[in-house]
Amino acid sequence: xxxxxxxxxxxxxxxxxxxxxxxxxxxxxxxxxxxxxxxxxxxxxxxxxxxxxxxxxxxxxxxxxxxxxxxxxxxxxxxxxxxxxxxxxxxxxxxxxxxxxxxxxxxxxxxxxxxxxxxxxxxxxxxxxxxxxxxxxxxxxxxxxxxxxxxxxxxxxxxxxxxxxxxxxxxxxxxxxxxxxxxxxxxxxxxxxxxxxxxxxxxxxxxxxxxxxx
Numbered sequence: 001x002x003x004x005x006x007x008x009x010x011x012x013x014x015x016x017x018x019x020x021x022x023x024x025x026x027x028x029x030x031x032x033x034x035x036x037x038x039x040x041x042x043x044x045x046x047x048x049x050x051x052x053x054x055x056x057x058x059x060x061x062x063x064x065x066x067x068x069x070x071x072x073x074x075x076x077x078x079x080x081x082x083x084x085x086x087x088x089x090x091x092x093x094x095x096x097x098x099x100x101x102x103x104x105x106x107x108x109x110x111x112x113x114x115x116x117x118x119x120x121x122x123x124x125x126x127x128x129x130x131x132x133x134x135x136x137x138x139x140x141x142x143x144x145x146x147x148x149x150x151x152x153x154x155x156x157x158x159x160x161x162x163x164x165x166x167x168x169x170x171x172x173x174x175x176x177x178x179x180x181x182x183x184x185x186x187x188x189x190x191x192x193x194x195x196x197x198x199x200x201x202x203x204x205x206x207x208x209x210x211x212x213x214x
Contacts, residue, residue, distance in 0.1 A: 027064050029054040034075045035116055043123030047071060069129035076130055079116055080137035086110045088144055096152040097208055101199055104175075108195040111179045121180040142168045149206070159207045171202055 033054035037045035047068040051061040065071040086106050093099040111117045124130050145168030152158040158167075178198050182189050202208075 023064075026054075026056055026060060029056060030061055030064060030071060031075055031078055034071050035078075038072070038075065038124060039115055039119050043119055043127070069127075072124070072127065073129045073133035075116070076120065076133040077137060079114070079120060080134070080141070082114075083107070083110065084137075084141060084144075087141060096155045096157040097203070100148075100152070100202075104199045104202065105192070105195040107175065108179070108198060109191045111175075112182075112189055112191050112194070117179065118183045121176065121183065138169075138172060141172055145169075145172060152206075157209055159209070162206065167206060170205065174198070174201065174205070 030050065034045065034050045037050050037053055045068075047061050048058045050068075050071065051058040054061075061071060065074055087103065089103070089106065091099040091102040091106075093102065120130070120134075125134070142165060146164035149158060149162070149164040149167045149171075153160045153162070153164070175198055178194070178201070182194055
């Protein structure tokens with residue numbers, strides 16, 4: 001897949017004051033504090049609480065992010081920046097399916113091991129600020145995923161009649177819902193078993209011709 005590219009929305013395109021070393025450090029502290037507060041609060045946190053947790057003033061939090069929604073959206077965007085780095089890794093393998101098995105496994109493990117995932121895919125996902133931020137990030141992943149699926153079609157592993165963008169949206173949305181469902185089950189999740197189940201569904205839904213499984 002192409003070289004990873006971070007999504008640049010209104011919140012993660014940092015203002016000038018955040019580009020200095022001191023500004024970057026303050027911004028990172030606020031993002032870390034917001035992530036922790038949202039996880040502990042099951043999606044609920046006040047900006048004053050977040051600022052205090054970061055050891056900074058509430059005014060500085062507003063200075064960097066404009067509002068609580070802006071700060072929460074920035075946390076979501078940072079999450080998807082790291083997600084994108086995993087999803088857009090150049091995996092090695094002789095065939096498209098060999099590479100995609102590794103990609104699905106890596107993404108699944110990231111989503112299960114990242115503490116913020118359950119909060120984002122659960123209670124926080126109902127916030128309009130989060131919905132908008134996540135939609136922008138997913139749109140970028142879909143565009144890049146479409147290129148990858150088109151490559152699978154060019155390699156002869158996938159049927160050419162499938163629209164790559166629709167397929168990418170289906171795969172990414174399906175992975176999100178599968179992980180969310182696994183969290184909601186309350187059972188202990190085996191990353192390898194879940195990745196295998198997700199890959200089986202992806203391979204079947206895309207009409208993978210090689211029939212490769214994990």
